[in-house]
Amino acid sequence: MTKNIHKFGGSSLSSAQRYKSVAGIILEHTQPGDCVVVSAAGKTTDTLVKLWQSYQQQDTHVIADILLQLNNHQIDLIEQLLQANTKRNALKILNEELSTITLLAQTGQLQEAQLLAHGELWSARVLAAYLQELNVDACVHDARALFTLNDGQLLHEQNTQQCANLIAHNKINVVTGFIAANTAGDTVTLGRNGSDYSATLLANYCHAKQVCIWTDTQGVFSTDPRKVSKAIKYAKVCRGQANLLARLGNPVLHAKTLSPLKNTDIKLSVRSSFDVQASSTDIVKEGSAKQKRFITTLQNIDLLIVENLSEGDIAHVSQLIQHSLHHFSQNGETYLVVPAISTHQVISYFEGRANINESSLHGCAVIAPEQDISKLDLLAINLLNSHAIEPRFAHQDSGYILLLTDQVIDSDILSILHDKLINKGQEIALIVAGLGNVGEVFIEQLSTQVERLSDDFSIKLVGLVRSQKMLFNPNGIGVSQWKTQFQLEASDYQNQTLLNAIDELDYEHKVIVDITASEKFSRLYPDFVEMDCHLISANKYAGTAPTNWYKALRTSISERNLHWRYNTSVGAGLPINFALADLQHSGDKITRIEGVFSGTLSWLCSKYDGSIIFSDLVLEAQKMGFTEPDPREDLSGRDMQRKLLILARELGVELNLEDISLSALMPDELAQGSWDDFLSKKSQLDSFIQEHAKRAKAKNSVLRYTGLLEIAENEVIAKVGIAYVLQSDVLASLTPGDNIFVINSKWYSDNALVIQGPGAGKEVTAAGVHSDLYWLVQNLR
Numbered sequence: 137m138t139k140n141i142h143k144f145g146g147s148s149l150s151s152a153q154r155y156k157s158v159a160g161i162i163l164e165h166t167q168p169g170d171c172v173v174v175s176a177a178g179k180t181t182d183t184l185v186k187l188w189q190s191y192q193q194q195d196t197h198v199i200a201d202i203l204l205q206l207n208n209h210q211i212d213l214i215e216q217l218l219q220a221n222t223k224r225n226a227l228k229i230l231n232e233e234l235s236t237i238t239l240l241a242q243t244g245q246l247q248e249a250q251l252l253a254h255g256e257l258w259s260a261r262v263l264a265a266y267l268q269e270l271n272v273d274a275c276v277h278d279a280r281a282l283f284t285l286n287d288g289q290l291l292h293e294q295n296t297q298q299c300a301n302l303i304a305h306n307k308i309n310v311v312t313g314f315i316a317a318n319t320a321g322d323t324v325t326l327g328r329n330g331s332d333y334s335a336t337l338l339a340n341y342c343h344a345k346q347v348c349i350w351t352d353t354q355g356v357f358s359t360d361p362r363k364v365s366k367a368i369k370y371a372k373v374c375r376g377q378a379n380l381l382a383r384l385g386n387p388v389l390h391a392k393t394l395s396p397l398k399n400t401d402i403k404l405s406v407r408s409s410f411d412v413q414a415s416s417t418d419i420v421k422e423g424s425a426k427q428k429r430f431i432t433t434l435q436n437i438d439l440l441i442v443e444n445l446s447e448g449d450i451a452h453v454s455q456l457i458q459h460s461l462h463h464f465s466q467n468g469e470t471y472l473v474v475p476a477i478s479t480h481q482v483i484s485y486f487e488g489r490a491n492i493n494e495s496s497l498h499g500c501a502v503i504a505p506e507q508d509i510s511k512l513d514l515l516a517i518n519l520l521n522s523h524a525i526e527p528r529f530a531h532q533d534s535g536y537i538l539l540l541t542d543q544v545i546d547s548d549i550l551s552i553l554h555d556k557l558i559n560k561g562q563e564i565a566l567i568v569a570g571l572g573n574v575g576e577v578f579i580e581q582l583s584t585q586v587e588r589l590s591d592d593f594s595i596k597l598v599g600l601v602r603s604q605k606m607l608f609n610p611n612g613i614g615v616s617q618w619k620t621q622f623q624l625e626a627s628d629y630q631n632q633t634l635l636n637a638i639d640e641l642d643y644e645h646k647v648i649v650d651i652t653a654s655e656k657f658s659r660l661y662p663d664f665v666e667m668d669c670h671l672i673s674a675n676k677y678a679g680t681a682p683t684n685w686y687k688a689l690r691t692s693i694s695e696r697n698l699h700w701r702y703n704t705s706v707g708a709g710l711p712i713n714f715a716l717a718d719l720q721h722s723g724d725k726i727t728r729i730e731g732v733f734s735g736t737l738s739w740l741c742s743k744y745d746g747s748i749i750f751s752d753l754v755l756e757a758q759k760m761g762f763t764e765p766d767p768r769e770d771l772s773g774r775d776m777q778r779k780l781l782i783l784a785r786e787l788g789v790e791l792n793l794e795d796i797s798l799s800a801l802m803p804d805e806l807a808q809g810s811w812d813d814f815l816s817k818k819s820q821l822d823s824f825i826q827e828h829a830k831r832a833k834a835k836n837s838v839l840r841y842t843g844l845l846e847i848a849e850n851e852v853i854a855k856v857g858i859a860y861v862l863q864s865d866v867l868a869s870l871t872p873g874d875n876i877f878v879i880n881s882k883w884y885s886d887n888a889l890v891i892q893g894p895g896a897g898k899e900v901t902a903a904g905v906h907s908d909l910y911w912l913v914q915n916l917r
């Protein structure tokens with residue numbers, strides 16, 4: 137049974153390397169019986185159109201050039217992808233076909249559609265042959281045997297039967313997009329971007345479950361992400377809004393692509409074939425997702441008034457000019473928005489029923505939930521006016537506003553409109569992992585913050601995660617009753633359950649707040665990022681992961697325009713990462729950071745005077761919520777080593793944990809075994825500390841645990857360890873629990889910049905996590 141239809145466009149097949157990537161996707165994402173619809177490789181259709189025009193103009197030089205170009209491109213693909221007999225065979229067929237084209241042209245028998253069809257035929261054949269070489273049982277279908285039209289109308293019943301007869305249930309069916317046949321057996325095309333339409337038609341005829349359009353963008357965005365960096369990628373868009381978008385300037389989907397899905401349950405996804413890990417946008421049935429806000433731009437259009445416009449006219453004209461069309465009524469007139477380049481063709485089609493009302497227009501369309509439209513209309517006009525743009529024509533309808541102007545809406549204006557119209561009132565889903573010392577306080581402080589930020593965003597807590605249990609509610613968990621709700625409703629925690637729940641969320645923004653100390657949880661970050669989640673970490677594991685993993689994560693975050701905040705991973709609530717980033721952005725160069733970066737070790741060393749045994753102080757620090765879940769992470773120096781690595785990476789220094797030398801504040805032996813084992817041997821820790829305190833005293837010094845990062849031209853010194861500091865030193869009089877960062881830089885060379893304050897504690901840390909959340913929300917605006 138055919139379950140899924142996958143469609144790959146020209147850009148996904150533009151080179152041999154791209155074919156290999158597509159084959160990789162097919163291997164991973166398809167099963168026997170699925171169909172793979174392909175467009176012509178790269179710009180092949182454009183080249184074939186030029187060839188057709190050159191034949192019309194009988195321009196022999198250009199014809200020869202184009203034929204050579206097509207031949208070389210195909211030979212290149214065949215040579216790189218196929219082997220032995222398959223290759224020889226493919227080259228022979230290509231040669232024969234190009235000769236036939238020449239012969240047909242010379243005898244005046246060449247037809248345009250028949251010529252254009254070669255693009256899809258070539259890609260389908262090369263892809264299927266390449267898949268076969270990879271041992272995939274693939275077959276090729278020429279869609280002219282599957283889709284028949286009579287007088288421009290698809291013969292649905294006949295086509296369903298043809299698909300049932302020909303589509304193989306035990307193979308991967310590679311199908312040519314874009315082309316069909318008429319009842320006389322001649323080739324016809326389904327119009328520009330017809331391959332998407334082929335895919336949804338095939339899904340309808342084969343009763344498929346899902347169509348996946350693999351393209352060069354990651355999905356459907358609130359606006360063009362190439363023009364507006366804060367464009368929001370939506371996880372779900374309803375078909376009605378997708379249809380409007382297609383008609384009002386968004387090129388990702390075309391209105392006719394959606395038509396075969398009407399009255400079906402077939403799911404449509406838009407995914408990137410260039411970034412396979414990225415999440416998709418799903419186009420779903422009305423009511424299955426909330427209505428979103430979009431802004432699209434229109435350029436070089438004319439506005440026609442048409443008499444007695446029918447749906448049939450729209451279908452015919454769209455086919456004629458190969459463009460999705462939008463029409464609407466206002467004050468008793470019916471308007472049609474057409475690309476200026478096609479106005480002449482459209483007017484002739486209507487034979488006196490259409491007149492130009494306004495010409496040479498540009499503008500924008502805002503699509504939004506019905507109830508927001510009037511408010512947004514006013515706001516949009518005011519914003520345009522404030523930039524000296526007076527709409528020449530305005531139309532407000534259910535679910536959208538159309539503002540047509542003399543000026544082009546450029547990226548700058550579009551960004552402003554997007555910020556003020558689209559990026560307001562958006563919903564942010566918050567998933568908090570780690571409900572320990574810091575996590576609990578973070579949630580207690582949450583309701584005030586949610587209220588404070590509510591002007592711009594509606595923040596909803598949707599997930600709470602502990603090591604063994606999780607609570608997830610896409611509609612929101614009551615912040616004031618979270619504990620009771622967690623006790624009563626939490627289910628067993630599993631990574632996949634959590635990931636599935638996040639993937640299903642229909643929110644504009646998703647934020648994972650990691651307040652665990654779990655390495656295992658941090659390993660899920662790449663999955664979160666693939667689902668377009670922003671990250672806030674108090675957890676230090678991801679920030680100190682091996683360089684390759686860390687860099688890949690960073691790249692993936694920046695490619696998706698996401699944010700990762702982790703200020704509390706060093707210095708708890710102190711603004712150390714902010715300060716370093718700020719200095720660097722302002723042109724400073726940091727050369728040295730020295731100090732005490734552990735609240736726990738600061739507290740322990742400052743408190744210890746021999747009157748209370750050291751291990752009892754450790755237990756007290758643990759009780760106060762200062763220490764890591766296992767305080768040996770602190771005593772081993774490992775936690776401070778992590779902080780130093782985070783600081784180093786913040787400054788662009790490429791280090792791994794092993795590059796930071798470390799001496800522990802406990803005997804190595806105590807690092808092994810369980811916490812109970814440690815407690816049974818804690819006297820060893822006490823003797824160890826006693827001994828160091830004695831040695832320090834002998835030098836008129838006190839025992840401290842310090843870190844140093846020194847960045848010279850050719851050398852980086854990075855170390856954490858025990859230090860004996862003179863009584864007169866600033867580190868000797870540090871308030872217990874305080875961190876101190878002494879920073880030297882180009883600007884702070886002789887007189888260092890000092891940041892000092894509490895470096896651990898649940899309240900300050902939770903407040904620091906809120907500061908990261910606040911920063912993030914400000915940057916989503």
Ligand SMILES: NC(=O)C1=CN([C@@H]2O[C@H](COP(=O)(O)OP(=O)(O)OC[C@H]3O[C@@H](n4cnc5c(N)ncnc54)[C@H](OP(=O)(O)O)[C@@H]3O)[C@@H](O)[C@H]2O)C=CC1
Pocket residue numbers: 569570571572573574575601602603604605651652653654656657674675676704705707708735761762763764765895896897898901
């Ligand atoms: N305490 C402080 O002063 C500061 C802490 N931090 C950092 O904040 C983080 C939390 O510290 P703290 O609150 O003190 O730690 P706690 O040990 O009190 O809390 C840790 C929480 O994480 C949960 N958890 C553990 N493993 C997983 C997992 N695999 N998946 C999901 N949840 C998990 C635990 O679940 P369960 O409840 O089931 O055990 C617990 O709720 C740490 O990374 C720490 O380094 C940063 C700055 C200062």
Ligand SMILES: N[C@@H](CC=O)C(=O)O
Pocket residue numbers: 704705708733734735736737762763764770775895896897
């Ligand atoms: N154990 C840590 C807590 C914060 O990271 C410390 O004491 O600094």
